[in-house]
Amino acid sequence: MNMAPVLHVSGDQPLYQQLYAYIKGEIVSGHIPAGFRLPSIRQMAVLAGVGKITVEAAYQQLVAEGYLISRERSGYFAADIEKWVEAEATGTAPIMPMPKELKKNKGEHLSYRYNFHGSVVDTEHFPYALWRSCIQEALQRYPEDFAFYGDDQGEWELRLELARYLRRARTLICEPEQIIIGTGLQQALSFLSLMTRDTHPVAAVEDPGYADARVVFQHHGFTLAPIPLEEDGLSIEALEKSGARIVYVTPAHQYPHGMVMPASKRLRLLQWAKQTGGLIIENDYDGEFRYNAKPTPSLQGMDQAGTVVYIGNFSKAFSPALRMDYMVLPPMLLRRYLEEFQAYPSPVPRLQQRAMQLFMEKGYWEKHVRKMRTLYQRKHQLLLQAIHTHMPPSVVVLGHSAGLHILLEVDTTLTEAELIGAAAEREVRVYPTSRNWLSSQAPPRPRIIVGFGGMKEADIEEGIRRLALAWFS
Known part of the structure; x- marks a missing residue:
C-alpha cells in the first residue's frame, strides 16, 4: 500500500x-x-x-x-x-432524528407565571443561611465520611433525630433501627416491592390515587386492585372483597381528593391488616400541614400488630430538590431486610444526611416546619378567598383542610383538557386528575388540581381571577 x-x-x-x-x-x-x-x-x-x-x-x-x-x-x-x-x-452519515413527540422543553411547566403546581414549595422562605451553615459544619465535623460509604440504612445520628421527631410530632412508634433513608417515594416503593412481591402479589391502591405509586407496583409485576373512595377515604368493604393483602394509602391527606381518614376508619383498616396478615403502606407525604386542627396522628402510631410501613419525606416541608425520604419498617419487614437486602445501601449522599442531622439537632427543623405551616395556612386562606370572590357557586372546592393543593370540581361542558388549555392561554397552569384513575369510574364533572405552596401570595388572587376568566368569560 x-x-x-x-x-x-x-x-x-x-x-x-x-x-x-x-x-x-x-x-x-x-x-x-x-x-x-x-x-x-x-x-x-x-x-x-x-x-x-x-x-x-x-x-x-x-x-x-x-x-x-x-x-x-x-x-x-x-x-x-x-x-x-x-x-x-x-455528521457525514444520517443521524436518527429525535421523534417530535419525545422532545420536551426544559422547565416547560415552570414557564407559567401563575403556576398552581401541587408539589412546588415556597422558596422565598427557605432557610438558605442555616442550611449552608449545616453543610459547612458537616464538612468540618465529619471529614472521615469521605473515606467510607456510610451506613446502609442511612447515618445513625440522622435516624436517631428522625425517630425522636416522628415520635413527638407524628405519634409514631419507632426506633432508629427501623428507619431507612432513601431518595423518594418511588425508590421506597420499589424497595418494598422487592421485599413483598413474593408474598403479597395483589396490591390495592386508592382509586383515584397517586399515579406514580401505581406505576411502580405495575413495574414490579403486582396485580392491582383499585379501591374506590368514600367521603372519608378508601372503602374498607371494597378492600376486603379485593383479595389484596397489601394496600397503599394516604390517610392524612388523600391524594388527590384531599379527605382526611377519620380514626374509626383507620381502626377498621388496621383490623383488616391484622385479620388477613396484610400490609399497609402509609404515605404521609404532607401530614405536617393541616389547617383546621392539629396535624392528624399517623396510622402507624395506632398500629399494635406491626402491619404498617410508614413513608415520610423532607420534600413538602423543606425541599423536593433534596430527593430525601425515609421508611419506618415494622419488625416483620425489618427482619427480612436485615437478612436479605443488605446489598442495597442508602443512595443519599452522606454530606446531605449529615447536614439534615445537624439541622434537626439544632432545632431548626421543627422551627422551620412551624413557620411553613403558618405560611401555607395563610396562602390556603388567600386561595379559598380568591375562589369565593372570582368563581361562580357552581365551582366546588374539595379537600381544603390539609396539604398544599385543593381540587376544583367544575360544572361545565368543557373537558378537563379544555379547561387546562383555556387556563394556559391566560398564563395559568393547573393540573389534571384523570391520570390518577385506574378504573373508568371518573366523576361526571372535571376535577382540577390547584396547588398553592409555590405561589407568591401576591399572585394567588390574580391567578384565580385569570382562571375564572378563562373558564367562564
Whole structure:
C-alpha cells in the first residue's frame, strides 16, 4: 500500500495532528484495513517529510484512542474500527432524528407565571443561611465520611433525630433501627416491592390515587386492585372483597381528593391488616400541614400488630430538590431486610444526611416546619378567598383542610383538557386528575388540581381571577 501523506508546514494545525488525522481517516474509511502494518516511525518520517518525533506523537495519539495497536518488536497495526463510528461523529452519515413527540422543553411547566403546581414549595422562605451553615459544619465535623460509604440504612445520628421527631410530632412508634433513608417515594416503593412481591402479589391502591405509586407496583409485576373512595377515604368493604393483602394509602391527606381518614376508619383498616396478615403502606407525604386542627396522628402510631410501613419525606416541608425520604419498617419487614437486602445501601449522599442531622439537632427543623405551616395556612386562606370572590357557586372546592393543593370540581361542558388549555392561554397552569384513575369510574364533572405552596401570595388572587376568566368569560 502506497502511503504518502501530504502535510502543510504552514497550516494552522501542528504537523503531528495533520498526520494523526490523515491516518485516522484512512483507517475509519477502510482504506487502511484492520490488521494492516503501518510503516515504522523512521519510514513514515521519510514518507511524510517530517521528523521522527512528529511521527511518534501521531502514532501515540492513535494508539491512545484505539485506532492503532502497538506490538512490541513488531510495529504498529490498524485496529478493527467500524466505518460508521467516524461517519456519525463527523455528521457525514444520517443521524436518527429525535421523534417530535419525545422532545420536551426544559422547565416547560415552570414557564407559567401563575403556576398552581401541587408539589412546588415556597422558596422565598427557605432557610438558605442555616442550611449552608449545616453543610459547612458537616464538612468540618465529619471529614472521615469521605473515606467510607456510610451506613446502609442511612447515618445513625440522622435516624436517631428522625425517630425522636416522628415520635413527638407524628405519634409514631419507632426506633432508629427501623428507619431507612432513601431518595423518594418511588425508590421506597420499589424497595418494598422487592421485599413483598413474593408474598403479597395483589396490591390495592386508592382509586383515584397517586399515579406514580401505581406505576411502580405495575413495574414490579403486582396485580392491582383499585379501591374506590368514600367521603372519608378508601372503602374498607371494597378492600376486603379485593383479595389484596397489601394496600397503599394516604390517610392524612388523600391524594388527590384531599379527605382526611377519620380514626374509626383507620381502626377498621388496621383490623383488616391484622385479620388477613396484610400490609399497609402509609404515605404521609404532607401530614405536617393541616389547617383546621392539629396535624392528624399517623396510622402507624395506632398500629399494635406491626402491619404498617410508614413513608415520610423532607420534600413538602423543606425541599423536593433534596430527593430525601425515609421508611419506618415494622419488625416483620425489618427482619427480612436485615437478612436479605443488605446489598442495597442508602443512595443519599452522606454530606446531605449529615447536614439534615445537624439541622434537626439544632432545632431548626421543627422551627422551620412551624413557620411553613403558618405560611401555607395563610396562602390556603388567600386561595379559598380568591375562589369565593372570582368563581361562580357552581365551582366546588374539595379537600381544603390539609396539604398544599385543593381540587376544583367544575360544572361545565368543557373537558378537563379544555379547561387546562383555556387556563394556559391566560398564563395559568393547573393540573389534571384523570391520570390518577385506574378504573373508568371518573366523576361526571372535571376535577382540577390547584396547588398553592409555590405561589407568591401576591399572585394567588390574580391567578384565580385569570382562571375564572378563562373558564367562564
